[in-house]
Amino acid sequence: MANSLFEEKLYSNEFLVTTEIGPPKGADISEMVHHIDLLKDKVDAINITDHQSSVMRFPSLGGCLLVKEHGGEPILQMTCRDRNRLALQADLLLAYSRGIVNVLCLTGDSVDAGDHDEAKPVFDLDSVQLLKMIRIMESGTDIAGKELKGAPNFCTGASVHPEADFIEPQLIKFEKKVSAGAQFFQTQGIFDLGSLRRFMQYASQFNVKILAGIIVLASARMARYMNDNVPGIIVAQAIIDELASAGKGKGLQKGIEVAARLIRTIKEENLCHGVHVMAVGNEGIVPDILEAAELVGVPS
Amino acid sequence: MIVAEQKPLDEISRMIASYERVLILGCGTCMTVCDAGGEREVSFLHNALRVAQSKIGNGIHIFWEYTLKRQCDPEFLELIVERVAEVDAVLSLGCGIGVQAVAERFPELPSLPGVNTSFMGMTRETGVWDERCAACGDCRLEDTAGICPITRCIKGILNGPCAGTKNGKCEANKDMDCAWLLVYERLEKLAQLERMRRYYPPRNFRTIPRPRRIISKTSVDPGEEYG
Amino acid sequence: MDSLLTDIRQNYPANRTQRFLADHSLVPTCQTACPLHMEIREYVDLVAQGKIVESLQVIRSGNPFPSICAYVCTHPCEDACRRDQVDKPVAIRALKRFALEFGGDRLIQAEAETSHIEKVAIVGSGPAGLACAYYLRKFGYPVTIFEAHSELGGMLRVGIPQYRLPREVIDTEVQRLTRMGVEIRTNTPVVSLDLLFDIGYKAIFITIGAHQSLRMRIDGEESPGVIDGATFLREINLGLRPSPGERCAVIGGGNVAFDAARTALRLGAREVRILYRRSRVEMPAGPEEVEQALEEGVEIVFLVAPIKIKREKGRLSVTCIRMELGDPDAGGRCQPVPIEGSEFNEEFDTLITAIGQAPQTPGGFGVRLGRGSTIQVEPGTLATNRPGVFAGGDAVTGPATVVEALAAGRLAASRIDDYLQHRYPLVVKETRESLTGDLLPETVEMVRRIGRVEPPILASEERSKDFEPVELVYDWETATNEARRCLRCGTGAEILSQDRCATCLTCLRICPYHVPYLDAGSTVQIPIDQCQACGTCVAECPAKVIVLRKPHDRRRVTEELEHILKTAAGSKLKPLIVGFCCQYGLFGTGTLASLWRGARAGVWIVPVLCVATVEAEHLLRALEIGAEGVFVAGCGDGCARENTASWIRQRVEKVRKILVQIGLQPERLQTFVSGTLSEDPAQGMDNFIEQVGGLYLASVMMQEVKS
Ligand SMILES: Cc1cc2nc3c(=O)[nH]c(=O)nc-3n(C[C@H](O)[C@H](O)[C@H](O)COP(=O)(O)OP(=O)(O)OC[C@H]3O[C@@H](n4cnc5c(N)ncnc54)[C@H](O)[C@@H]3O)c2cc1C
């Protein structure tokens, strides 16, 4: 029995589309609400990020509640950076009790990357252990083995990085996530479909759904910046060149084009089970991308 | 070995400001090796404080210097009992342990830290030290090819690299090797990659209740003693 | 303010302080090889530092007649010099000559007072006799020298030719002896010792040398035109001018043969040929000697010996035979074997034999003789079989060298003193160990190569015409540079207390010569036979447990700073600048030295063994004693060691950081390195003085504003 609409779709062989919203730094949630309303019917689920890049923000759980309130399908992003196992379990119980059942389990960026670089990094658990912990909770106990009054039930996801420059250890970790219970994967940004193809050829042996991460780049400068500064990301040179060819002020337009083209190809060639569109602070343009990718109206 | 750095001079000056007679106490073991508080650094600090005094009029102090073989064993501290009787404070260039050992042995005297104790590590080259052990109390180096991910991975995670690694370096520091890639490479060489495929449950932090104590002597039941 | 020395030592328990004060250096190989045991390393180093007068003092304290050695010593020290393992030995003899000339040796007067009544007679006035007289006078004995010839000096006078040892040199030394009150009886051959005892001498030293030339024992040896080398040279040296004719043969391969050959050339012989029965390797003459002879036109024929001489028509027809070398004998020397049928004839006007000499001891001496007619003595005391009679020099050893004769003379003086004072003749033991062992290839590789520079010599065409001294003296710069080549063997670093060594391995990692190592017991060892005494590890050791073995090297900097502190306290010259300068090279002895030292008011120089030995705390200490600015100056590329400047730069940087924290301007600290600096260091120095002056004024003004 599916826990959520999203989980149901996960096993329906539909081409899935998810996107993400970064919560505000502050108590004013109006813009987030606006984005939720804008996107909730255009995608299958909305991820709410968890202090992305270790920058302190409105919490992911709070964002997910809003999505829920506004009738959307939230995916709770949960990192191990800020909470120990007690806090993580507690948050999961809260989420479940409010109908938030899709959880993307992540290790989390290092604290150094963010705006509170003197904070104590927690990392009591890692992503694999978090996935495992959810499965244990579902079986009716907490991870210390104490019985739970009412067990939760989640649809769990994790991330994977098909474009990592040193892929073997990543694949080992992927498999560990699969065995720990991950049902779906949202990948890190894909810029080179070749690597996605190679990855899918390998990943198709596992009974998990893969949503290719699509990052919308607003300019060549941004692409280069990401190469230098964003953990793990490697934007292919071909794409940087393409962005650079765009006229002044046309960068974003070009970025949308690139993203849409990637999505279209993925879908046409049936490369994987769906896409996860990350507009990094430009949530408003996601509908344009989906339109350009001829995906609008997919949600029924 | 324990690795530390001498504190900035202004911090030390502030710390000793209200004490007239100060004993600068070096440590002949780790602090000597890591250039933070051996006889040479004691002497250097002594000279620096005196220059500060003579050139800037930075307080009026009388300094003594002495370097013990080790500050972390109480017996060594007996060697300075007489000297200590004449001073208003001890500025210890021992690691945090030394500072506390001095405080414990001389309860009526301020024991001031002259170094920032930083980590346990090894020498990379003269004057460069790298952290290698977090003293987690639950050593897993067997499974990680002798490379400690708890110390050398900024996140201390147990089940493989995060996705932030790039060019073999850590996401948090482009100069630092990703510990997990090192583990992978070494396990591969040792033909032990299956160790990395294994699931490692969350760490047991209970093995390190703080403060820790290690007892290596066996307690003997008096009844069992031989006549 | 309490003294820095007490500062440093207050951590040292008494026995450590004692260790700190003692000299732990080892006796270098040169000194061990020197029969007089001269402090070669010390005086060579003083020359390198430009301290020529001090150098001369060290030389004089170890040698009664250094001026003679400076010309003719066979320098066994150089043969033993470890620098040879890197490139070439240090030119020790030539440096000694330099020190004597530039240190004003001519002006030095020796004095002696008589404090004993026992008279001592010395028979023979060669170097052994003269040395013995010198020391006995120093001990306070009345001394008389009896000499068969009309002039003093023995072989120095009648053997060694003037072009190698100018007669004024001997005269000066003899004059000194006379001034010291030595009674001299020339033209007085002694035939009986009893007589000497009878007229009141209480002890006698026989040093009659070895003047009887050995004979070749071949037909025709008595013919006119055949003369032995010793006699030939003596005649010339005593003022005769025998003519060697056009063509002259010299038989032999030792110094006498070469001196005879070169002298014959100077007397007008057109062709001089040395015939030697072995090969070049076996030839006892020194290489310089051989080289100079060849330059002058002497011809050397190896593996040839005369077997018959016939006098015909006023010339000599000499039959020679070729030789080949047989198997080495017990002594390792290959014996020449005649090749049958290889005889050939040569015509000469003169033939000089120089195949060795033996002593000729008058029977009336009553002393026991041994092999080769030498006088038998007890080696440690030089006592003969007759009570009160001692002997030494060539008379005991057979033909040897000046320096050995001097050593024998010195030893005899001590032993005669013991004898006359009824003391048991105790041998004074050297407390320091002798350095042994070769440099390891790894060490050799790291030592900078600096070629040996020989002293200038007269051009060969000029010299073969007369008896002018052939060798000239170094100039200042060449000498100081040559002296810097000395490796100061045995003065290196040691771990003063293994107990306080933290085994941090810093020394092992930073030593430019890879000297320290970890032994099987996990203890760090600094092998003294490899250490190059650069002192880098001394300054870098975090336990401060490494010291240089010479107390002077160790305490130098702190003591100089103390001195400046005392002197400068009363000085009105502000701002005070303290500079740590390499004691060698450009800054120590070169042009910049005088510039920096004298001419600039308020600039105080602390000469250091090497800038790498300047510790960070020394820099601070200089500021504390009142310096407004501090600088370190070294030679950079010109340094005899590798990479010294980088160490001092690191330390300067460390201290600069601390200065900033103290609230002082880091510009107060400067490094000057010649060679790597595009700017002229003298100019840089000017700028620095100006800058420090500015900082000083600013700080005075600040203080005025504050008060
Ligand atoms: C040609 C030549 C060149 C040399 N070159 C060198 C050199 O370059 N470097 C070096 O180190 N060595 C050299 N030597 C060797 C050196 O000169 C001798 O080893 C040294 O002089 C020996 O000193 P001595 O005092 O034992 O005897 P001598 O110097 O031989 O002096 C002995 C003295 O005793 C006198 N005498 C002898 N019998 C009596 C008596 N019965 N009564 C009174 N007086 C007497 C003699 O007249 C003579 O003056 C050379 C020797 C010769 C012959």
Ligand code: SF4
């Ligand atoms: S290098 Fe110097 S100390 Fe060493 S043997 Fe030669 S002269 Fe003597």
Ligand code: SF4
């Ligand atoms: S003094 Fe120099 S050569 Fe000798 S051990 Fe120390 S660093 Fe090496």
